[in-house]
Amino acid sequence: MKKIYLIGIGPGNPDYLTVQAINTMKKVDVFFLLEKDGQKGKELLDIRKEILEKYLNSGAYRVVTAKIPKRKKGSRPYVEEIKVWRQETAAVIAGLIKNKMKEGENSALLVWGDPSLYDGHLEMLQHILKRGIINFEYEVIPGITSVQVLAARHKIPLNRIGEPIVITTGRKLKEYSTDEVINAIVLLDSCSAFKRFHGADIDIYWGGYLGTGDEILVSGKLKDIIGDIKKIRSEAKKKKGWLMDAYILRRTEGSESNE
Ligand SMILES: C[S@@+](CC[C@H](N)C(=O)[O-])C[C@H]1O[C@@H](n2cnc3c(N)ncnc32)[C@H](O)[C@@H]1O
The missing domain is CATH 3.30.950.10 (Tetrapyrrole methylase, C-terminal domain)
Structure with a gap:
C-alpha cells in the first residue's frame, strides 16, 4: 500500500519542525512539493526545499514539484470557489500519487503550519479516496501553527x-x-x-x-x-x-x- 504523510512544518522557520516531523521525513521516499503562482509561491517552495536540505541527507529522497491550479477568484460564491479549487488541486495530487510513487513507498506533503488550521490537504486526500480511483493510507503529523x-x-x-x-x-x-x-x-x-x-x-x-x-x-x-x-x-x-x-x-x- 502507498502511504502519504501530511507533515505540518510550522509557519516559516525551519526550526519549528517537531522531532516527530523530522523522524517522519527520514522515512519518506518522495516529497511532493506543490507550488503556487508568483513570488509568494516561489518563496514558500524555497522554505520547503531548505527544510529538506537542513534535515535530510541529499540523495536519500526524491522531490517532485508540481504547479497547483490558480484559483479563479470571484468566479463563484466564496465557499463554492474554494471547493472547486480544492478539487482541481486534488486532481494534481491524485496524479502524483498514481504516477510518481510505487506500491509500498512513502510520500509526503509538507503542509504550512498545521494541517488542521485553514488548510485543505486533509479534505483533498479524503476527496481522492472517496472517488475510489486510487487507494492509499495517510497519516497526519501535527505542526506548530501561526x-x-x-x-x-x-x-x-x-x-x-x-x-x-x-x-x-x-x-x-x-x-x-x-x-x-x-x-x-x-x-x-x-x-x-x-x-x-x-x-x-x-x-x-x-x-x-x-x-x-x-x-x-x-x-x-x-x-x-x-x-x-x-x-x-x-x-x-x-x-x-x-x-x-x-x-x-x-x-x-x-x-x-x-x-
Ligand atoms: C491558509 S492559512 C494556513 C494556516 C496554517 N495552516 C497554520 O497552521 O498557521 C494562511 C494564513 O495563516 C496565517 N499565517 C501563516 N503563516 C504565517 C506567518 N508566518 N506569519 C503570519 N501569518 C501567517 C496568515 O493569516 C495566512 O493568511
Missing part, C-alpha cells in the same frame, strides 16, 4: 482566565459586533478587517511573516496604532510583493463591554 507563533512572539497567552477564544478570518470578522470581540484571532485577512473596530477599547497584537527573517511585530491599543499597522501592511506588500499576517484582537483589560 497562531502559536503569534502568541509566543508577543509573549502573551491566547486568553485570560476563563475567557473564550475565537479563531476566524478577515472575511468573517466583518460580521462581528464590537461586543463579541473578547479574544479574536484573525488569519487570512487581505483587507485590514480590524478597521471596523477603530474606536473600540481593543488591543491588537499583529505579526507579519512570523518566524522568518522578515518578521514584523506590532502591538498596542488598536485606536492608537491602527494607522501604523495599515501603513506597515501596505509598505510590506509593496516591498516584498506579498504579505502573510495574523493578529489577535483582545478586549482591553478592565473594559467590561464596548457597546
